[in-house]
Amino acid sequence: MKLIKKDEFLNFVDSLIKIDPRRVIGVKSKGNKFIFDTLNSANELRLDYDVTILPPKKYFLPPTETLLKYDLTDKFSVEAVNEVTPLIIIGVHPYDLIALQQMDIVFRDTYQDHNYIRKREESILIGVNIQNVSPYSFAGSMGTATTEEGFDLMLTDLGDEYAIEIGSEKGEAILNKYAKIADADGDTINKVHDIKGKIASKFKKQLNFPPEELPKLLEENYDNELWEKNAQKCLSCGSCNLVCPTCYCFDVQDIVELNLRRGKRVRTWDGCLLEDFAKVATGENFREDRAARYRHRFMRKGKYLYDRFGFIACVGCGRCASACLPDIADPCKVFNALKEG
Amino acid sequence: MSNESIYLPRPATIKNITKFTESESLFELVMDDNRPLNHQPGQFVEVSIMGIGEAPISVSSSPTKKKSFEICVRAVGNVTRAMHRLKIGDKVGIRGPFGKGFDTEFLKGKDILFIAGGLGIAPLRSLINYVLDHRADYGRAIILYGCKAPHELLFREEVISWRKRKDIECHLTVDKVPEGEHWDHNVGVVTTLIPKIDFNPSTTYAVVCGPPIMYRFVIRTLKERGLAEDHIILSLERRMKCGVGKCGHCQINGIYVCQDGPVFNYSEIKDLPEAL
Amino acid sequence: MKPKVAFFDFASCEGCQLQVLNLEESIIELIEIVDVVSFREAMKEHSDDYDIAFVEGSIARPMDEERLKKIRSKAKILVALGACACTGGINALRNQYSIEMVKKGVYGDADIENNPYFDVFHTKAVDEVVEVDYYVYGCPVDKDELTKVITSLALGKRPEIPNYPVCVECKKEGNVCVFEEGKFCLGPVTRAGCGARCPSNNNACEGCRGLVDNPNINSELEVLQKYGLTLEDALERFKMFCYREMSK
Numbered sequence: 001m002k003l004i005k006k007d008e009f010l011n012f013v014d015s016l017i018k019i020d021p022r023r024v025i026g027v028k029s030k031g032n033k034f035i036f037d038t039l040n041s042a043n044e045l046r047l048d049y050d051v052t053i054l055p056p057k058k059y060f061l062p063p064t065e066t067l068l069k070y071d072l073t074d075k076f077s078v079e080a081v082n083e084v085t086p087l088i089i090i091g092v093h094p095y096d097l098i099a100l101q102q103m104d105i106v107f108r109d110t111y112q113d114h115n116y117i118r119k120r121e122e123s124i125l126i127g128v129n130i131q132n133v134s135p136y137s138f139a140g141s142m143g144t145a146t147t148e149e150g151f152d153l154m155l156t157d158l159g160d161e162y163a164i165e166i167g168s169e170k171g172e173a174i175l176n177k178y179a180k181i182a183d184a185d186g187d188t189i190n191k192v193h194d195i196k197g198k199i200a201s202k203f204k205k206q207l208n209f210p211p212e213e214l215p216k217l218l219e220e221n222y223d224n225e226l227w228e229k230n231a232q233k234c235l236s237c238g239s240c241n242l243v244c245p246t247c248y249c250f251d252v253q254d255i256v257e258l259n260l261r262r263g264k265r266v267r268t269w270d271g272c273l274l275e276d277f278a279k280v281a282t283g284e285n286f287r288e289d290r291a292a293r294y295r296h297r298f299m300r301k302g303k304y305l306y307d308r309f310g311f312i313a314c315v316g317c318g319r320c321a322s323a324c325l326p327d328i329a330d331p332c333k334v335f336n337a338l339k340e341g
Numbered sequence: 342m343s344n345e346s347i348y349l350p351r352p353a354t355i356k357n358i359t360k361f362t363e364s365e366s367l368f369e370l371v372m373d374d375n376r377p378l379n380h381q382p383g384q385f386v387e388v389s390i391m392g393i394g395e396a397p398i399s400v401s402s403s404p405t406k407k408k409s410f411e412i413c414v415r416a417v418g419n420v421t422r423a424m425h426r427l428k429i430g431d432k433v434g435i436r437g438p439f440g441k442g443f444d445t446e447f448l449k450g451k452d453i454l455f456i457a458g459g460l461g462i463a464p465l466r467s468l469i470n471y472v473l474d475h476r477a478d479y480g481r482a483i484i485l486y487g488c489k490a491p492h493e494l495l496f497r498e499e500v501i502s503w504r505k506r507k508d509i510e511c512h513l514t515v516d517k518v519p520e521g522e523h524w525d526h527n528v529g530v531v532t533t534l535i536p537k538i539d540f541n542p543s544t545t546y547a548v549v550c551g552p553p554i555m556y557r558f559v560i561r562t563l564k565e566r567g568l569a570e571d572h573i574i575l576s577l578e579r580r581m582k583c584g585v586g587k588c589g590h591c592q593i594n595g596i597y598v599c600q601d602g603p604v605f606n607y608s609e610i611k612d613l614p615e616a617l
Numbered sequence: 618m619k620p621k622v623a624f625f626d627f628a629s630c631e632g633c634q635l636q637v638l639n640l641e642e643s644i645i646e647l648i649e650i651v652d653v654v655s656f657r658e659a660m661k662e663h664s665d666d667y668d669i670a671f672v673e674g675s676i677a678r679p680m681d682e683e684r685l686k687k688i689r690s691k692a693k694i695l696v697a698l699g700a701c702a703c704t705g706g707i708n709a710l711r712n713q714y715s716i717e718m719v720k721k722g723v724y725g726d727a728d729i730e731n732n733p734y735f736d737v738f739h740t741k742a743v744d745e746v747v748e749v750d751y752y753v754y755g756c757p758v759d760k761d762e763l764t765k766v767i768t769s770l771a772l773g774k775r776p777e778i779p780n781y782p783v784c785v786e787c788k789k790e791g792n793v794c795v796f797e798e799g800k801f802c803l804g805p806v807t808r809a810g811c812g813a814r815c816p817s818n819n820n821a822c823e824g825c826r827g828l829v830d831n832p833n834i835n836s837e838l839e840v841l842q843k844y845g846l847t848l849e850d851a852l853e854r855f856k857m858f859c860y861r862e863m864s865k
């Protein structure tokens with residue numbers, strides 16, 4: 001573990017911005033919310049944020065991404081496109097790091113999705129331990145409030161310095177190159193350990209039971225009337241999907257230039273709550289009811305992906321809960337309600 | 342190779358087009374790199390028409406036919422309609438084959454009851470021809486094929502040739518015979534053929550493909566005839582965007598049709614509320 | 618064969634046709650891929666031989682109805698261009714008042730009786746008079762979407778117009794939801810396609826693109842009330858662009 005003085009940390013970030021060829025992204029404020037965005041100066045960083053509007057997945061699975069480009073004047077002229085901008089992302093919370101590790105598994109499973117994988121491989125993630133808890137978040141009870149992996153570097157605020165855990169050689173290399181650091185002594189290591197141990201208990205919102213029970217609970221409650229009841233209010237707006245760090249569904253479309261000569265195939269974020277998500281050309285909609293779509297997301301988060309990949313696909317960030325205007329998307333509330341029966 | 346995009350289609354050229362009906366045609370395709378498709382019967386490819394889009398289509402020919410492959414396309418939307426505007430010599434993009442097809446090894450020595458409704462004959466024909474090409478390896482082959490009306494019969498000439506063969510049985514039916522059309526066979530939905538044929542439930546596997554509403558009735562009737570649940574094999578259809586388990590569109594509860602299917606054993610999916 | 622395209626205007630601000638002209642450099646590409654045979658905003662010539670008719674504006678007079686029916690009979694594909702044509706748009710606002718009040722409000726005491734130009738009835742969207750093949754929503758229409766529709770039609774493809782609400786595009790933009798800033802947004806029930814133009818500029822969506830196919834109006838009304846509107850004010854919000862749907 002290393003130590004860096006706060007002013008040195010700012011210098012470090014400014015050096016990354018000025019010297020390192022990678023683009024530097026960090027958490028900034030937007031209105032009274034926070035976002036991941038390109039940093040122009042270290043002073044813009046807000047490592048005390050609670051949660052960002054969108055998770056960092058937008059850099060690896062962009063809202064709209066070109067997969068192919070083609071020339072229609074030829075009989076068949078198609079090229080794969082993979083726009084990779086190497087990034088250094090500063091200020092990722094543990095739950096988002098865990099969510100990215102889940103996405104890594106999905107995009108590497110069976111067929112390697114290099115559009116995602118290359119972007120991940122070319123980037124460096126600098127995490128930060130949570131200082132302020134979002135009132136919507138329940139990461140403390142999902143086991144995602146802290147993490148020992150998934151980062152290249154991990155910061156913990158110690159007042160006038162940061163402790164830095166090193167998670168990879170890539171992370172270590174930028175530290176050595178750009179930062180003035182010292183080794184952390186045993187006391188500091190204990191202190192960091194202490195801080196991390198207390199983070200989970202800072203969350204007021206809690207899942208009332210261990211998340212491992214979710215797959216079984218959801219299976220038993222497939223026909224619970226709660227789905228129908230809540231879904232009456234559902235706007236089918238997909239906000240809960242779009243802001244979620246573990247949602248990755250996409251639509252694919254061909255877009256042709258007005259000259260009809262060149263075109264591209266793009267993928268864009270989609271969401272299983274949207275009305276036409278499972279609709280086919282003959283008009284049949286395999287998930288026509290709002291309630292069926294509403295239920296599907298919770299089943300995905302707590303059961304289907306668990307059955308497939310072995311993880312609970314909700315990291316408790318609370319973004320869906322804060323984005324849902326009728327206030328029905330909160331997994332913590334829904335799961336607790338199912339548990340209470 | 343390993344860094345190649347899983348979304349990049351490979352070019353294929355249309356070698357032949359056989360028009361079956363106003364909206365259904367058979368396209369014979371040759372991969373431009375001459376690599377055989379190496380598909381299993383029941384698998385599908387993603388067919389691209391650049392500028393229009395991509396659609397999952399079952400391979401309709403048997404893998405024993407190596408130099409080219411065939412797909413039978415019904416014009417219903419953007420890609421499938423555009424397909425029908427193409428001519429011999431035009432090119433399409435192909436990704437795949439994808440998904441889990443029929444287990445031709447497992448079916449060896451078994452009697453097979455093929456039940457197709459409408460366009461469902463397209464994937465089944467791949468297996469039918471495979472079985473015919475390896476006739477000695479399989480037991481009885483019984484085909485039940487139903488369409489809405491006589492003029493909607495697909496693969497007409499091939500079906501006639503099947504009916505002439507001594508080593509397979511082929512029964513046809515239409516939902517109704519509109520005025521002015523001629524029909525010598527059964528009238529009624531495809532399920533009405535099931536009670537009329539004779540098969541041994543312990544050695545027979547039913548392989549079923551058709552429109553979504555067909556499955557429930559066919560399965561019920563098969564069970565009434567004593568067929569065990571795990572003797573029923575189905576091919577299912579869902580919206581697809583990627584074919585490779587990423588886009589999430591094809592999910593039936595927790596399973597992915599593009600990866601775990603499109604061919605399923607009924608016993609695997611019967612408890613999935615979204616399946617049938 | 619390049620498809621022949623004609624543009625027609627009815628009661629509207631002509632803003633949508635201006636958007637066509639605003640395609641700027643691309644307008645040259647446009648006339649490379651289609652033959653524009655009629656376009657009052659931009660050319661003098663006019664031909665009655667066309668494949669695709671773009672119709673702008675809502676239908677306010679019996680004589681307009683006749684003209685529109687003629688256009689329909691000649692066009693293979695008829696596209697409603699802009700909110701006025703698609704839903705009645707702003708023009709339909711006057712439907713909440715009686716014809717007499719409208720006439721008086723608009724034309725004052727001028728003598729308009731028996732003059733067919735002023736023979737107004739309740740404003741109709743184009744599809745209340747003839748069958749519409751495709752809709753380009755928006756007030757005015759969005760240039761990118763217009764390009765998409767034109768290229769799609771030229772390629773023989775059904776244009777993919779979203780049936781999901783503005784929130785989807787708003788979230789992709791990473792916006793702060795304007796409800797959090799005390800504004801009242803119709804984004805959750807309004808058809809996307811504008812790239813969430815208004816919320817991205819910190820304004821509430823007014824619903825200019827009309828509603829999605831299955832809007833959850835009750836829930837939207839509840840949300841508007843939860844954030845502080847009275848039911849009356851909430852209903853009023855919808856009137857600007859969704860008068861027709863709301864009066865059902």
Ligand SMILES: Cc1cc2nc3c(=O)[nH]c(=O)nc-3n(C[C@H](O)[C@H](O)[C@H](O)COP(=O)(O)OP(=O)(O)OC[C@H]3O[C@@H](n4cnc5c(N)ncnc54)[C@H](O)[C@@H]3O)c2cc1C
Binds near residue numbers: 280281417419579603
């Ligand atoms: C495993 C499988 C095998 C199939 N085999 C055949 C076949 O052999 N012959 C045939 O004619 N049709 C087949 N279909 C159906 C065919 O895929 C759809 O008719 C086709 O996707 C419609 O696309 P479109 O662009 O013409 O229609 P549009 O309405 O323009 O559809 C837009 C897009 O939505 C998706 N989509 C729409 N309908 C379907 C659908 N039914 N299934 C999957 N995705 C859909 C596709 O990505 C499509 O490109 C099969 C479908 C699946 C899933």
Ligand code: SF4
Binds near residue numbers: 235237240323326328
């Ligand atoms: S649950 Fe909430 S956020 Fe999700 S689609 Fe429904 S209304 Fe929108």
Ligand code: SF4
Binds near residue numbers: 240313316320
């Ligand atoms: S489901 Fe909601 S709380 Fe869970 S990870 Fe997704 S956005 Fe966060």
Ligand code: SF4
Binds near residue numbers: 301
């Ligand atoms: S299926 Fe739904 S919940 Fe799952 S990743 Fe896709 S959009 Fe998210």
Ligand code: SF4
Binds near residue numbers: 792794796803804822
């Ligand atoms: S600002 Fe409007 S469009 Fe955007 S998320 Fe909020 S309600 Fe939806």
Ligand code: SF4
Binds near residue numbers: 755807808821
């Ligand atoms: S945000 Fe709403 S009002 Fe604004 S352009 Fe889009 S649909 Fe129209």
Ligand code: FES
Binds near residue numbers: 580581582585589590
């Ligand atoms: S088609 Fe994309 S996941 Fe199955």
